[in-house]
Amino acid sequence: MIYSEFMKRPYVILNAAMTVDGKIATRAGDSQISCPADLKRLHRLRSRVDAVMVGAGTILSDDPSLTVRRVKGRNPLRVVVDGRARVPPTARVFRGGPPTVVAVGSRAPRSRIEGLRRVAEVWVFSGPPIDLRELLAKLYARGVKRLLLEGGSTLNWHMMRSGLVDELRVSISPRVVGGESAKTLVGGEGFARVSEGVRLKLRQIQRVGRDLLLVFEVRGSGASKNC
Numbered sequence: 001m002i003y004s005e006f007m008k009r010p011y012v013i014l015n016a017a018m019t020v021d022g023k024i025a026t027r028a029g030d031s032q033i034s035c036p037a038d039l040k041r042l043h044r045l046r047s048r049v050d051a052v053m054v055g056a057g058t059i060l061s062d063d064p065s066l067t068v069r070r071v072k073g074r075n076p077l078r079v080v081v082d083g084r085a086r087v088p089p090t091a092r093v094f095r096g097g098p099p100t101v102v103a104v105g106s107r108a109p110r111s112r113i114e115g116l117r118r119v120a121e122v123w124v125f126s127g128p129p130i131d132l133r134e135l136l137a138k139l140y141a142r143g144v145k146r147l148l149l150e151g152g153s154t155l156n157w158h159m160m161r162s163g164l165v166d167e168l169r170v171s172i173s174p175r176v177v178g179g180e181s182a183k184t185l186v187g188g189e190g191f192a193r194v195s196e197g198v199r200l201k202l203r204q205i206q207r208v209g210r211d212l213l214l215v216f217e218v219r220g221s222g223a224s225k226n227c
């Protein structure tokens with residue numbers, strides 16, 4: 001479905017860096033895939049959105065700060081989807097910039113929720129799983145009109161499957177890393193049939209340093225011709 005303001009949710013851009021074989025990290029969790037020029041592009045994109053969102057797995061694996069550092073610009077609101085409140089209060093995402101929002105499920109351990117409250121703004125939803133549509137509506141009400149989804153694999157799947165991604169920006173690094181357990185761009189349970197998959201329309205192809213950036217518009221899921 002094409003995005004409209006009437007949806008009362010932010011316009012969502014999913015950005016990721018992957019190898020030619022579709023991996024966003026190696027089997028050991030190394031996700032340093034982008035070249036310097038692509039990292040600069042990512043930081044510029046961050047400075048132009050209202051919020052950046054990641055899943056708990058990305059915080060636990062990469063400990064990113066999600067701030068704007070490689071270009072001049074303001075830091076967006078940072079949002080972590082953490083159904084079981086697994087993210088430690090010492091994570092970098094809670095330092096510098098505006099307070100980070102952590103979306104947790106009401107069934108998460110109370111002590112961990114309280115620990116997060118000391119360093120972040122904690123929003124409690126029913127679950128896990130958290131209803132991502134509800135989270136996006138709450139972010140929209142808070143003034144978030146453009147949201148950058150920065151992974152990882154599992155959250156990308158939940159957002160894609162729920163029809164909550166409007167644009168996909170994938171930078172492809174000229175490397176192959178293999179590995180059955182290495183995370184791919186979109187993980188989760190996956191669709192059984194290609195015809196069920198999310199349909200994309202290619203909008204832009206651009207060389208960024210040694211990487212190749214592809215920008216797609218998300219057209220929705222369900223049946224259509226493959227080509």
Ligand SMILES: NC(=O)c1ccc[n+]([C@@H]2O[C@H](COP(=O)([O-])OP(=O)(O)OC[C@H]3O[C@@H](n4cnc5c(N)ncnc54)[C@H](OP(=O)(O)O)[C@@H]3O)[C@@H](O)[C@H]2O)c1
Binds near residue numbers: 129
């Ligand atoms: N190359 C890139 O561009 C890039 C970018 C980002 C990440 N990565 C890589 O991706 C990997 C991490 O991916 P991942 O799949 O393990 O983790 P992830 O997608 O970052 O986080 C998954 C976790 O998010 C929480 N979550 C997701 N949807 C939820 C929902 N609807 N309700 C409640 N909680 C929800 C769950 O936490 P609970 O299980 O606690 O409920 C889930 O386990 C890392 O290796 C990282 O390096 C690469």
